[in-house]
Amino acid sequence: MIEGWGRYPRHDSEVLDCRLPEALPGTVSSRAGLIARGNGRSYGDAAIGEHLTLTCGALSRMKSFDQVDASLTVEGGVMLSEILRSFIPRGYFPPVVPGTKFVTVGGMIASDVHGKNHHRDGGFGDHVREIKLVIASGEILTCSRTQNSELFFATLGGMGLTGIIAEATFRLRPISTGWIVQKTVVTENLGDTLQALKQTDDATYSVAWIDCLSRGASLGRSLIFVGEHASPSDIAQMPKAALLPPFKAARFSLPVDLPGWALNRTSVSAFNDLYYRAGARKAARVSLVHWDSYFFPLDGLLEWNRLYGKRGFLQHQCVVPDENALAVLSSMLDRFALSGKASFLAVLKRLRGGAGLLSFPAPGYTLALDLPVAPDVFQLLDEIDKLVVAAGGRLYLAKDARQSRHTFEAGYPQLQAFKELRRTTGADRHFSSQLGKRLGI
Amino acid sequence: MKAIGKTLLLIGATSDIGRATALVYAEAGWDIHLVGRRRELVQREADDIVTRTAAAVTAHELDILDTGRFEEFLSIVSPLPDTAICVVGELGEQARAERELEHAAMVMRTNFEGPALMLGLLASRFAARGSGTIVGISSVAGDRGRGSNYVYGAAKAGLTAFLSGLRNRLSTAGVRVLTIKPGFVRTRMTDGMKLPPMLTAEPAEVAQRIFAVADGSKGGDVVYVRRIWYPLMAIIRGIPEPIFKRLRL
Numbered sequence: 026m027i028e029g030w031g032r033y034p035r036h037d038s039e040v041l042d043c044r045l046p047e048a049l050p051g052t053v054s055s056r057a058g059l060i061a062r063g064n065g066r067s068y069g070d071a072a073i074g075e076h077l078t079l080t081c082g083a084l085s086r087m088k089s090f091d092q093v094d095a096s097l098t099v100e101g102g103v104m105l106s107e108i109l110r111s112f113i114p115r116g117y118f119p120p121v122v123p124g125t126k127f128v129t130v131g132g133m134i135a136s137d138v139h140g141k142n143h144h145r146d147g148g149f150g151d152h153v154r155e156i157k158l159v160i161a162s163g164e165i166l167t168c169s170r171t172q173n174s175e176l177f178f179a180t181l182g183g184m185g186l187t188g189i190i191a192e193a194t195f196r197l198r199p200i201s202t203g204w205i206v207q208k209t210v211v212t213e214n215l216g217d218t219l220q221a222l223k224q225t226d227d228a229t230y231s232v233a234w235i236d237c238l239s240r241g242a243s244l245g246r247s248l249i250f251v252g253e254h255a256s257p258s259d260i261a262q263m264p265k266a267a268l269l270p271p272f273k274a275a276r277f278s279l280p281v282d283l284p285g286w287a288l289n290r291t292s293v294s295a296f297n298d299l300y301y302r303a304g305a306r307k308a309a310r311v312s313l314v315h316w317d318s319y320f321f322p323l324d325g326l327l328e329w330n331r332l333y334g335k336r337g338f339l340q341h342q343c344v345v346p347d348e349n350a351l352a353v354l355s356s357m358l359d360r361f362a363l364s365g366k367a368s369f370l371a372v373l374k375r376l377r378g379g380a381g382l383l384s385f386p387a388p389g390y391t392l393a394l395d396l397p398v399a400p401d402v403f404q405l406l407d408e409i410d411k412l413v414v415a416a417g418g419r420l421y422l423a424k425d426a427r428q429s430r431h432t433f434e435a436g437y438p439q440l441q442a443f444k445e446l447r448r449t450t451g452a453d454r455h456f457s458s459q460l461g462k463r464l465g466i
Numbered sequence: 467m468k469a470i471g472k473t474l475l476l477i478g479a480t481s482d483i484g485r486a487t488a489l490v491y492a493e494a495g496w497d498i499h500l501v502g503r504r505r506e507l508v509q510r511e512a513d514d515i516v517t518r519t520a521a522a523v524t525a526h527e528l529d530i531l532d533t534g535r536f537e538e539f540l541s542i543v544s545p546l547p548d549t550a551i552c553v554v555g556e557l558g559e560q561a562r563a564e565r566e567l568e569h570a571a572m573v574m575r576t577n578f579e580g581p582a583l584m585l586g587l588l589a590s591r592f593a594a595r596g597s598g599t600i601v602g603i604s605s606v607a608g609d610r611g612r613g614s615n616y617v618y619g620a621a622k623a624g625l626t627a628f629l630s631g632l633r634n635r636l637s638t639a640g641v642r643v644l645t646i647k648p649g650f651v652r653t654r655m656t657d658g659m660k661l662p663p664m665l666t667a668e669p670a671e672v673a674q675r676i677f678a679v680a681d682g683s684k685g686g687d688v689v690y691v692r693r694i695w696y697p698l699m700a701i702i703r704g705i706p707e708p709i710f711k712r713l714r715l
């Protein structure tokens with residue numbers, strides 16, 4: 026049995042470790058119904074093979090770093106945490122990072138992950154220069170914007186359904202410190218929040234934590250965290266701080282599954298209230314935050330997915346275009362708040378267009394929140410999805426465990442081109458995940 | 467990276483422990499010679515370490531069973547390293563080793579003959595120079611023969627005795643000789659086995675312990691990676707043979 030980070034759904038699938046890059050061609054060409062798996066941080070069923078799940082964690086070697094243009098070449102299973110460990114002390118930061126550092130480069134490309142700087146710098150895929158892709162025949166193709174470019178753009182955000190990313194080259198950005206200058210903007214309702222987020226479009230990083238249990242006049246009240254890489258003079262006021270601090274190993278691991286009732290409306294809404302007030306007190310004050318706590322606050326608590334108990338949880342992440350964002354997001358938030366199901370991890374941010382055929386990002390606002398798995402949650406989400414579809418939005422495949430084919434097809438207009446490419450490269454006969462099967466990709 | 471002008475020779479570079487160990491030394495600013503059986507695989511590890519740490523790393527191909535090449539090989543590794551670590555090992559299959567002489571011989575030669583001869587040659591060169599550290603990776607399996615893996619255990623016991631003799635011979639020659647016994651380690655070798663968490667180390671933990679003992683501030687000649695092995699193995703060694711022979715361990 027194998028599951029994603031949300032622990033729902035679970036499937037039977039043979040699991041095979043890919044030990045060496047040289048084993049990839051043979052394995053791929055001789056098997057049907059397989060999918061690559063990185064570190065299993067996608068929430069739902071994207072990294073579960075229909076018949077075989079090929080774990081790529083041992084493809085973990087870095088290949089080269091070119092100082093001249095700061096480009097790094099690594100195997101697909103290299104973890105983001107390892108890149109941070111090696112390169113922050115040398116003054117480089119990845120161009121885009123998701124909310125956890127425990128993901129692989131292959132997983133980041135296959136999901137074309139977005140960070141808090143998507144509105145400015147695009148997704149991870151926008152910074153990938155070249156990949157080496159093992160396609161259905163076992164052949165290894167070099168793909169880039171100029172070479173095998175159709176396959177390149179299908180693979181960015183392609184959820185592993187075009188082949189296995191054996192290697193990738195992308196650029197790092199030079200940084201002079203490992204600190205972030207953070208400013209908190211406090212908003213009192215959704216209208217304010219959307220407005221304020223839009224106004225931070227020039228900032229390098231921005232993201233809103235949204236109190237998804239408050240209703241009425243304070244529906245959509247938020248704390249917006251705006252960040253810039255600090256300069257050495259910014260941190261001069263912190264006498265002993267290292268300019269380029271490494272990360273500390275994670276401190277705690279949740280040893281047991283919490284019982285299902287632990288996160289209920291009362292506890293979560295009390296948490297949200299406290300959190301909002303604490304943030305409001307810091308309003309407009311500027312603080313210096315360690316890169317690890319700024320980008321990866323959840324990583325300090327390993328296996329926090331156990332918070333939600335054995336039944337697991339779902340994340341719902343959608344993006345909706347600017348035009349009707351206010352109306353749509355308020356009715357969505359109102360439904361969530363009314364149901365009392367949504368949890369304390371709700372974020373809102375701005376996106377621009379994505380790079381790949383199936384890339385999730387589209388211009389607009391993206392809302393993401395967690396909900397524990399329960400019988401009535403599925404119906405609630407189906408209703409929310411109707412609002413997303415009507416607004417011309419879509420759901421993020423890396424987080425998805427349950428959307429319907431209809432919702433999916435309505436949101437991804439380049440799906441036909443993607444399918445066609447799968448046919449012509451033979452990928453449709455070899456690469457197949459539970460997600461792909463469920464959504465008919 | 468701070469270059470400190472020290473060199474490590476690491477034999478068995480494509481093993482999980484070897485890779486982790488080389489990385490710890492590279493991060494501390496050492497230059498590294500990596501040695502393994504297949505050139506492409508050693509090169510893959512060398513590229514990895516260079517990319518991660520910007521250390522100076524060279525890749526060499528040598529089979530530990532190819533003892534006839536050892537002298538020639540060492541003559542091209544220059545400068546003579548400050549520390550030499552051999553992590554080569556092969557668990558083999560006990561049942562198969564009971565039936566097939568060839569398999570048993572391979573296990574014995576890989577765990578004893580090859581590493582012992584190689585480290586012996588290095589030790590003599592270090593002694594001639596008057597300095598150097600030799601690290602052999604032996605095993606708790608060499609502390610007492612057990613029915614379930616005595617071919618491997620015997621070879622490791624041989625290595626332990628060899629290292630002990632080497633240490634004895636060179637104690638006044640400026641050469642340190644260390645015996646590391648990792649206990650269970652989560653590696654390719656133990657993949658699929660059920661391992662007791664209390665007794666099981668990660669490759670990185672083994673690597674850090676090796677570095678701390680061989681080139682850091684920690685002392686010791688014979689080192690179990692996890693301390694719990696000291697009392698445990700003392701007990702296992704102390705069980706009288708008439709009783710031990712009936713135990714299934």
Ligand SMILES: Cc1cc2nc3c(=O)[nH]c(=O)nc-3n(C[C@H](O)[C@H](O)[C@H](O)COP(=O)(O)OP(=O)(O)OC[C@H]3O[C@@H](n4cnc5c(N)ncnc54)[C@H](O)[C@@H]3O)c2cc1C
Nearest residue numbers: 063064065066067123124129131132135138139184185190
């Ligand atoms: C706490 C948390 C926060 C997150 N925050 C964000 C965020 O801010 N932004 C964001 O965009 N995402 C975010 N995510 C989602 C996460 O970034 C993606 O799910 C990512 O793809 C996970 O990487 P992985 O290596 O674990 O891949 P897996 O989950 O193992 O796989 C994900 C997909 O990538 C494919 N894949 C993996 N390796 C390869 C390969 N070598 N070749 C081809 N395909 C491959 C798989 O087939 C699968 O379709 C978050 C997830 C968590 C748990």
